[in-house]
Amino acid sequence: MTSLKHCPAPAKLNLFLHVNGRRPDGYHLLQTVFQMVDHGDSLDFTLRDDEQIVRVTELAGVPQECDLIIRAARLLQAEVQRRTGHLPRGVDIAINKVLPMGGGLGGGSSDAATTLMVLNHLWQAGLSRDELMAMGLPLGADIPFFIFGQTAFAEGVGEALQPVQAADCWYVVIEPGVEVPTAAIFSSEHLTRDTPPVIISDFSSYLENRNGLKEFGKNDLQQVATQLYPPVAEAVAWLAAYGDARMTGSGACVFCALASEAEAESVLKQVPAKWQAWKAKALHHHPLDAML
Numbered sequence: 001m002t003s004l005k006h007c008p009a010p011a012k013l014n015l016f017l018h019v020n021g022r023r024p025d026g027y028h029l030l031q032t033v034f035q036m037v038d039h040g041d042s043l044d045f046t047l048r049d050d051e052q053i054v055r056v057t058e059l060a061g062v063p064q065e066c067d068l069i070i071r072a073a074r075l076l077q078a079e080v081q082r083r084t085g086h087l088p089r090g091v092d093i094a095i096n097k098v099l100p101m102g103g104g105l106g107g108g109s110s111d112a113a114t115t116l117m118v119l120n121h122l123w124q125a126g127l128s129r130d131e132l133m134a135m136g137l138p139l140g141a142d143i144p145f146f147i148f149g150q151t152a153f154a155e156g157v158g159e160a161l162q163p164v165q166a167a168d169c170w171y172v173v174i175e176p177g178v179e180v181p182t183a184a185i186f187s188s189e190h191l192t193r194d195t196p197p198v199i200i201s202d203f204s205s206y207l208e209n210r211n212g213l214k215e216f217g218k219n220d221l222q223q224v225a226t227q228l229y230p231p232v233a234e235a236v237a238w239l240a241a242y243g244d245a246r247m248t249g250s251g252a253c254v255f256c257a258l259a260s261e262a263e264a265e266s267v268l269k270q271v272p273a274k275w276q277a278w279k280a281k282a283l284h285h286h287p288l289d290a291m292l
């Protein structure tokens with residue numbers, strides 16, 4: 001096989017996100033549930049006759065050398081060379097970028113995860129899922145989750161993952177039109193960093209016993225993000241009329257769970273025109289698993 005087209009790189013939502021402390025290196029210890037949804041970017045991979053890794057699509061604001069897709073591909077190419085003594089063929093990578101950057105949807109991480117999984121397949125490199133997850137972690141804390149490939153309870157900086165059941169629901173997601181830099185939220189003096197740890201069964205038993213679709217826990221990054229970025233606060237306030245509206249990750253996007261596609265569609269129709277918004281279904285498994 002020399003190419004794979006329309007490879008999905010889905011968005012994630014953080015159903016809750018607790019900041020429990022800080023590591024000595026300054027990184028924050030988190031607990032979260034990562035939920036994939038059926039809305040995201042899509043990538044095409046075509047092997048080349050030389051050894052170059054080339055992004056063939058322009059991505060405004062992200063030079064090729066900084067792109068997580070290219071960095072992930074180069075890491076894997078070098079690892080395959082180290083293991084086999086042969087540098088694998090280069091690849092042209094095209095991207096249909098749908099997810100907003102700095103949206104808290106993990107777009108860059110998902111693109112990189114899809115790249116690692118697809119190239120592992122095209123190059124017949126034979127790295128295990130765990131090896132790919134470890135390779136992705138230094139590039140971005142969300143990358144291991146996408147490679148893990150199922151709804152997950154995560155700890156550490158997001159790399160300690162356990163599968164967890166979550167609701168079979170739909171989400172409406174609003175893009176408030178601002179890019180939130182993750183570093184600005186984590187470095188805020190107003191961020192609370194002492195939420196007591198929960199255990200996975202706290203989340204699971206909450207889901208079994210809850211009334212309606214109120215999410216478990218909270219997003220500790222939301223207070224800081226809404227203070228720094230008023231459009232995020234505005235989107236949360238608007239969506240709260242329809243359910244438990246909450247920010248994903250470090251923002252900016254805001255989501256709310258609905259029981260059916262029809263209910264999601266009805267909320268979507270009312271979203272003010274100044275915001276981009278969409279509906280998406282919760283995914284239990286990474287859509288790439290069915291392709292590879």
Ligand SMILES: C[C@@](CO)(OP(=O)(O)O)[C@H](O)COP(=O)(O)OP(=O)(O)OC[C@H]1O[C@@H](n2ccc(N)nc2=O)[C@H](O)[C@@H]1O
Pocket residue numbers: 014026027028029030103104105106109139140141142157158182183184186248249250251
């Ligand atoms: C917050 C989360 C939740 O899923 O997602 P996003 O909102 O970015 O999608 C992730 O933990 C985002 O992890 P990651 O993707 O590695 O964050 P980066 O943008 O590389 O982090 C930028 C900076 O934020 C700080 N940072 C990040 C993660 C963390 N657990 N503690 C931190 O203190 C660090 O200063 C880091 O240099």
Ligand SMILES: Nc1ncnc2c1ncn2[C@@H]1O[C@H](COP(=O)(O)OP(=O)(O)O)[C@@H](O)[C@H]1O
Pocket residue numbers: 061062066067068069099100101102103104105106107108109111112180182249250251252
């Ligand atoms: N392929 C990529 N897609 C999106 N962003 C990328 C990519 N490669 C690098 N980045 C950088 O990562 C930053 C965070 O992007 P993204 O992962 O989309 O948001 P978030 O971390 O909020 O979920 C971007 O602002 C951009 O500078």
